[in-house]
Amino acid sequence: MHENRLNVDAEGTFHVRWAPGSSVSAADVHAVVAAVRGVTGGRLQPILVEVVDVCLSLESRVTLQGARFVSAVALVGATVVDRVMAAALLREQKCPHAYFTSVEEAREWLNRLPVPEALEESVA
Numbered sequence: 607m608h609e610n611r612l613n614v615d616a617e618g619t620f621h622v623r624w625a626p627g628s629s630v631s632a633a634d635v636h637a638v639v640a641a642v643r644g645v646t647g648g649r650l651q652p653i654l655v656e657v658v659d660v661c662l663s664l665e666s667r668v669t670l671q672g673a674r675f676v677s678a679v680a681l682v683g684a685t686v687v688d689r690v691m692a693a694a695l696l697r698e699q700k701c702p703h704a705y706f707t708s709v710e711e712a713r714e715w716l717n718r719l720p721v722p723e724a725l726e727e728s729v730a
Contacts, residue, residue, distance in 0.1 A: 610625050612641055612642075614645060614651075618646075618651045618652070619652045619653065619713070620642055620654070620676070621653070621655075621656075622638055622653065622654070623656040624657055625660075626658050626660065627659055627660075629661045629663065630661065630662045630666045631665065632663060632665035632666045632668070632669045634666060639669070639673045639675050642675050646675075650674075650675070650676055651676060651677055652677050652680070652716045653676040653678070654713065654716060655679065655680070655681050656709065657688055657692060658684045658685070659685065659688070660691075662691060667694065671699070677702075677719075678703065679699055679701060679702075680704055680705075680712035680715055680716050681696065681703070682705075682706050682709050683705065683706075683707065684707060693705070702719055
């Protein structure tokens with residue numbers, strides 16, 4: 607069994623780590639979306655998602671692309687396959703998004719973005 611984790615840091619950034627070698631289903635994605643919305647009450651916060659050597663089902667990709675539950679997305683991968691999958695996932699995102707090869711670079715990028723409340727006010 608693979609270990610997958612969802613955490614939130616002091617700044618309000620969510621961090622999802624799908625275990626390398628795992629297959630992510632639509633149910634897995636729905637669980638993450640529900641958990642994030644449960645914590646934020648619908649307020650948009652940034653998310654960092656590690657997708658190193660992960661297989662995302664078509665349904666999970668559709669769910670991720672259709673759910674507007676975060677203010678920004680930083681995907682972290684390590685292989686060419688990870689990069690291709692991330693490009694497909696990020697193509698339809700309606701928020702700031704980028705692909706990285708290290709968690710540290712992804713966090714630095716997320717920390718440079720506007721505060722989520724300011725982003726929400728400008729969208730309203």
